[in-house]
Amino acid sequence: MANLEKHSYDVVVIGAGGAGLRAAVEAREAGLSVAIVCKSLFGKAHTVMAEGGAAASMGNVNDNDNWMVHFRDTMRGGKFLNHYRMAELHAKEAPDRIWELEMWGALFDRTGEGKISQRNFGGHEYPRLAHVGDRTGLELIRTMQQRIVALQQQDKAEFGDAEKNLKVFAEVTITEILKENGKIAGAYGYRRETGGEILFEAPAVVIATGGVGKTFKITSNSWEGTGDGHALALKAGANLVDMEFLQFHPTGMVWPLSVKGILVTESVRGEGGILTNSLGERFMFKYIPDVFKDKYADNEEEADRWYLDQDNNRRPPELLPRDEVARAINSEVKAGRGTEHGGVFLDVSKRIPADVIKKRLPSMWHQFYELAGVDITKEAMEVGPTCHYVMGGVEVEPDTAAAVGVDGLFAAGEVAGGMHGSNRLGGNSLTDLLVFGRRAGMGAVAYVKSHGKNPVSDASIVNAAAKIEAPFSRTGGENAYSLHQELQEITHNLVGIIRTGAELQEAIEKIADIRKRSANISVTGDRKFNPGFHLAFDLDNMLLVAESTAKSAIAREESRGGHTRDDFPGMNSTWRQVNHISSFDGNKVDVKPQPLPMIPKELFDLFDVHELEKYMTPAEIAKGGSN
């Protein structure tokens, strides 16, 4: 490997979305050298797609809000399967992370007093989402991108080299995380543009690769959401936690086919949009679960009054957590009350004047007008569930974001598990990225300072290089595009929004079959910017993710959040005490149960005990939390 491109850094961050960039900023500001590696161009990460806002209890709109209310909402939304410590850190630190963005140049929408404005969202008791119209993710990614540039400009001024301590390696795919002596030593991959291989030596690696949506047929995710970090972590010896929990966002576009799955922001409902079926019924009133009965209005009059007086009325049921709304839409369509194209109607045109819609939901107006020929200021949208977010992910230590079981490995953002339990609230992901991106950066800094370099061996390089060359050495083998389509059909039909044991078993067998055939993928053309070659590696990651999801899903015999079993319809408080841990032995994914960390007394006491009785066993209630 005489011509191998080699780099040496203190920290390598894989992924340049919100979490990766925040981690990189933290490590760089602590004086470490940092490489940011991403599959796309800098600034294109999937964070850009986040629309509604970033949840932080700043209390700018309703001063009753504080971290404890936010913590409670997050735990409720996750059906109490969240890692309590992650939910606590997130709720406490989110406001500081938003204010910090403002200091880096972000321009959020304002309140009348000139503070950062906050909007309502599903599952959040008070208006809590800092936002910029419906393009909050763009503001976040651009602010972080510009913060990176600002740091590079400082290095340019000081050392004459902008990339001395912080460099972005765009359009590079990492195929393997390297370990030596049981600890992280670096990462190996290829440049997408040239196909040339690239080695990063670094004692700490932060995985911030986002989600897995491309494993599914109908998804709001971009091509990058192929579960790379989940698979890299598994292969490096880390665990994934609770991979059965996938969030199907209730409102994706359903028509035309070409745009099926593209996200329709929850802000449409936050701003007053209502859901109706083909009979014109506002059906969400029928789907308020017992655990939420005292928080949500059961009649139209009260729901409508809530928009004017939130202190004396319950919330409209359109603003239930996402899992509830997605299941309700699914049920309506299955019962034959769907629209012509298999969705339901979402209408904001009768509630808000046209000019206000265009101001508050500009990209939604644009998206429907350009792609579906629908003017949302005049007519209803057709919407249905789309695979949006994976709650499961790398098992981490909450305070440091360190991956359990692998020294030197860290994970933050969507790729990390635990924070959101069985269902994520809208708006919590953008602040999750910032809170835990920063913590992963801090964790990596502390680790590097106490451990130092860990050189990569020649044997590891030869081994990683051989895997990249493999698909070129075969001819007439399987086509990666076809296998990907087959996988998407299987996950969509058998591991989707409603699951059964028999279908999951079938999925596990079929995924194993594709995995076997994928070992024989061959690639046409050369290494230069060759999407067929790129997909071969992405597919391998998606297959591991799908296996982990299906095996976790068949093991969990209850329905909770983003996991609904037709054969086990209820929520079961014994199952609430169980996390599913996926590990990989080099051949197959193994899933085993592990006790969920018990919530400490001071957090237990934040809840009304009668509410906790709906989720916890009598023994847990009697104990009243740990300590």
Add this chain to the structure above:
Amino acid sequence: MARTLKLRIWRGDDKTGALQDVTVEANHGEVVLDIIHRVQATQMGDLAVRWNCKAGKCGSCSMEINGKPRLACMTQVASYPEDETITITPLRAFPVIKDLVTDVSFNYKKAMEIPSVSMPADLKPGEPRMQQIDVERSQEFRKCIECFLCQDTCHVIRDHEENKKSFAGPRFFIRIAELDMHPLDTLRNRKKSAQEEHGLGMCNITKCCTEVCPEHIRITDNAIIPMKERVVDEKYDPLRWLGSKIRKREGIL
């Protein structure tokens, strides 16, 4: 519903290349990017194209469709007549890497040359108070998705490689305007540096950039022209000129 579509797709690299004819099925409601993906999956497994969100939000799939700079994900096939052959080529202002993928690093270099936001030294996080009306001017420019279509279409650099050195392009004029109008930014002389260091004067306001902007940012009217006018005010007002000379001598400015 399905129709048969004739395409001419440019294939090649930085040295050689040619348009290739392809026939492919298209379904109702599909955009050009869908068609490219179908070609990729069924006929040209190694056809290079950049894309990400397929929803007009990330600005990755910039290319030229029948000679017009466009996002492939926001271009409806139905917007072309049934019998028309659609010609798809890479962005012309940037060097080709392969097929429809170009080297847009020019833009990242220019981004590095513009001084970042500079906050008041004594301002603490959580303290800023700004009115909506004051942030809206900069917010318009922060809608930019960095698709670089405005850079591609701008005739100052489109066929004039030699101008690239001294010309930042419309994308970065709105970046400068955004910072100049940012209620908290403290850096002075942003307009002057736009003129003297980033080539604002080379723009002769033909508004081509505004026309291709998928975010409908009024690049020329709201960023370029106001900056040009103020630069002119400051530069050619004889009293100001005299004042600046006198004050400069005294070391005040």
